[in-house]
Amino acid sequence: MTTQLPTRTDVLIAGAGPAGLAAAIALAEAGVDFVLLDRQAEGANTSRACVIHARTLEVLAELGVTERLKELGVVVPTFTVRDGATVLAKVEFGGLPTDYPYTLMVPQDRTEALLLERLREAGGDVHRPYRVTAIAGDDTGVTVTVEGDGRTGEVRARYVIGADGMHSTVREQAGIGFTGATYGESFVLADVRMSWPLAREEVSLHLSPEGVTVVAPLPGADDRYRVVATVAEAPEKPGITDIQSIVDARGPEGARSRVTEVLWSSRFRVHHRVADHYRAGRVLLAGDAAHVHSPAGGQGMNTGIQDAVALGRLLARVVGGEPDTVLDGYERTRRPIATGVVAFTDRMTRMATLRPRPARVLRNTVMKAAFSLPPVRAKLAYQLAELAAR
Structure with missing residues (x-):
């Protein structure tokens, strides 16, 4: 310093x-x-x-940082979109034209x-x-x-x-x-220890009437995860009960998750603005x-x-x-x-937070059909990885 x-x-x-x-x-x-x-x-x-994506890893490699980051992080090759027990989309990063065909969690x-x-x-x-x-x-x-x-x-x-x-x-x-607006929902952000039924090789986006939830593995012990979720009004310091209620309501159906510790948590409002x-x-x-x-x-x-x-x-x-x-x-x-x-x-965000049942059913039907096509899955992987920004 x-x-x-x-x-x-x-x-x-x-x-x-x-x-x-x-x-x-x-x-x-x-x-x-x-x-x-x-x-x-x-x-x-x-x-x-x-989350560190492939294009950023390419850029940081030029600065001599990426290999050290890999030692600190969890390599995640898969992204899924789910609604309850239904997998709407499964996107694999392994086929991307890059030396870093994955997401790195650090x-x-x-x-x-x-x-x-x-x-x-x-x-x-x-x-x-x-x-x-x-x-x-x-x-x-x-x-x-x-x-x-x-x-x-x-x-x-x-x-x-x-x-x-x-x-x-x-x-x-x-x-x-700084033009844009603010979303109505607030977001819960938490690093937790919990039992989680899905593989640690995937980041999962869960859609539900209650809101959208993302769960991703974190480095360290196998029970460390990041949880991000939209809620009507987030508490100032989300605790075990708050996170448990979110994963109970929105996680995979028929699979129990148990939150044992909140390592760090916060809340925030999300804006969409560009200078x-x-x-x-x-x-x-x-x-x-x-x-x-x-x-x-x-x-x-x-x-x-x-x-x-x-x-x-x-x-x-x-x-x-x-x-x-x-x-x-x-x-x-x-x-x-x-x-x-x-x-x-x-x-x-808007697609993930649809609440009326007819709209959700239509969304799910369209997503399952679209993401059954390899070119659609490949395009989303490419976009998430930000490789178009080369």
Whole structure:
């Protein structure tokens, strides 16, 4: 951890989550001077996102991270969609045209710790706890006002990356709109120990009138799982009784699951929003500052990491002497990917949370018929893996 802030840098990155760390590694590898800030004390991160898809593993492999991630995670080659005892779709990742034909399950805190380790190997670090309070840009750079340890200071940067989350101060200060809406339901998120009747080689999406539920294996003991579920109004700290009632009502029929411990839990509201622009002058956005959406399909952190590495490489080219117009390609390539992900996860969420019985019966009939076709299964695997974003 570093605390002494320089007064000038080529690139200032606000936010040391997965996107900010990935951007910093890309810059460090290219020899670009940067300052990476985060408002949290080190170690304050939590499990949160835990799905890493094939395209992200390809990108992180270029940064020397993927093989280490594989040592920490659970390789999951199958995704299923179920309604009670009925399997509506079974999607196998094994046939994907990639060196990583699977989903890797790694809690976000471990992913961030590994990215930080890799950043330090590349000669970088994070300045904590500092938060951006204001930015002011001109033709030559951006003056960033930061606050930390009760003190206020300024850093002059040629460029700024806002990777500071959904409530991004950088985005707001840059005057960039964040268009979209909020889902009515709230979400329960929990890492638990439980007996679970399905194989640990699959992530399962369960549809029910009560809402949608995703269950995925976590690394460690064989009884560790991630549960994500929509509920009308989630409790502040979901406990064993809350999670047990969810898996009882929505899990596979005729198979008893028993939750024995809640290791970590949270609740959240889900938005589907995309920044109106990814760039305002010398300020650029990445990760949740640029796009947020339903957790259906586990796309969010993956898209953000891919944003960040692409942006880091473009900035390295510009800092190295190429024209500033090189950066125009960032929004042109990455924003359509985000709008596609938002639309895809929105369709998945709305399809999964249908409540009227006739609509559910029709949905199930159509899904079973469609996913009996190998090309349909292959297309969904390709989309979930984000390989179209190459």
